[in-house]
Amino acid sequence: MPEGPEVECTRRYLHPLIGKTVKKIQLTELSQKYPKYAGKQQDFYWFDGQQLIDIERSGKFLIWRFDGEKVILNHLGMSGKWILLKKNNQSLTSHAKALIYFEKQPHAIFDDIRNFGQFKIFESYKIVLKYDPIRKMGIDGLAKPFPMDEFLLRFNKPNYASKEIGAVLVDQKLVAGMGNIYKAESLALAKINPTRLVKTLTKKERKELGLAISKTLWKAVDCNGSTFSTFQIPTGQEGSAQHWHKVYGKHGEACQDCGTEIIRIVQNGRSTFFCSECQK
DNA sequence: CCGCTGGCCTGCGAGC
DNA sequence: TGCTCGCAGGCCAGCG
Numbered sequence: 001m002p003e004g005p006e007v008e009c010t011r012r013y014l015h016p017l018i019g020k021t022v023k024k025i026q027l028t029e030l031s032q033k034y035p036k037y038a039g040k041q042q043d044f045y046w047f048d049g050q051q052l053i054d055i056e057r058s059g060k061f062l063i064w065r066f067d068g069e070k071v072i073l074n075h076l077g078m079s080g081k082w083i084l085l086k087k088n089n090q091s092l093t094s095h096a097k098a099l100i101y102f103e104k105q106p107h108a109i110f111d112d113i114r115n116f117g118q119f120k121i122f123e124s125y126k127i128v129l130k131y132d133p134i135r136k137m138g139i140d141g142l143a144k145p146f147p148m149d150e151f152l153l154r155f156n157k158p159n160y161a162s163k164e165i166g167a168v169l170v171d172q173k174l175v176a177g178m179g180n181i182y183k184a185e186s187l188a189l190a191k192i193n194p195t196r197l198v199k200t201l202t203k204k205e206r207k208e209l210g211l212a213i214s215k216t217l218w219k220a221v222d223c224n225g226s227t228f229s230t231f232q233i234p235t236g237q238e239g240s241a242q243h244w245h246k247v248y249g250k251h252g253e254a255c256q257d258c259g260t261e262i263i264r265i266v267q268n269g270r271s272t273f274f275c276s277e278c279q280k
Numbered sequence: 281c282c283g284c285t286g287g288c289c290t291g292c293g294a295g296c
Numbered sequence: 297t298g299c300t301c302g303c304a305g306g307c308c309a310g311c312g
Binding site: 034035036077078079095112113114115116159163268269 | 281282284285286288289290291
Binding site: 002003006060075076077078079114116117118133170172179180181182225226248270271 | 303304305306307308
């Protein structure tokens with residue numbers, strides 16, 4: 001599910017929770033099996049009676065803010081999702097890791113099949129901002145208007161120069177919220193071949209790429225994100241962004257624009273898809 | 281500091 | 297039809 005646009009859709013889905021008072025945050029037994037959920041149940045007692053003030057998105061992170069100082073940093077990993085419990089007797093999902101009970105329904109369940117997600121306490125908002133993955137984040141790909149100048153600036157980082165653009169583009173220090181699907185789709189929209197070295201991209205191409213990123217990510221938000229196999233966001237609604245993908249997952253199929261076969265390559269251990277005719 | 285490899289997990293489906 | 301195996305939207309530790 002979760003690249004920046006899917007995390008943004010999740011944030012919107014959770015919006016009705018804002019203003020509610022926490023009754024109890026409970027970690028499931030299952031959560032204790034995994035190091036990334038190593039938080040102790042007793043540490044979460046602090047949140048009893050706290051009012052949820054806001055849920056912010058920063059790149060692919062959600063930051064849960066309360067009226068007291070502590071915050072919860074939450075990452076969906078590869079398979080994390082939030083489910084709002086609207087009925088009393090609704091049963092828990094099989095990979096539930098954390099439950100937030102409010103004084104009134106709905107309650108919220110964080111479910112994470114592959115256990116790559118995060119749900120951890122930080123002592124204050126200031127401290128979470130100093131946490132490296134947040135502090136070092138690049139521009140937010142969903143920022144409006146798209147921060148072109150800073151994008152170009154970060155793009156100039158010397159250590160990117162001799163790397164392939166397809167490998168660089170998923171770096172959260174360049175564009176926070178970018179992931180493997182929208183990387184491929186943004187490059188397709190900008191008609192740039194993912195194997196191009198960053199230093200060979202002209203300023204015009206870099207700008208076009210920036211615009212393509214913004215367009216691609218926002219279109220995904222507007223479609224409620226991409227839904228694949230069992231992943232959906234949020235529960236009950238399906239995203240439809242996958243329907244307009246030009247290249248992602250389409251290896252072996254004909255390019256919709258020129259008929260050339262879409263190919264798949266591996267960069268940084270991740271799949272990249274493109275049309276070698278349209279993307280030069 | 282940098283880049284690369286492999287590891288963390290479960291579930292799905294392509295292909296034999 | 298059933299099984300295996302590769303692969304999956306993310307990230308990081310450890311190594312040289």
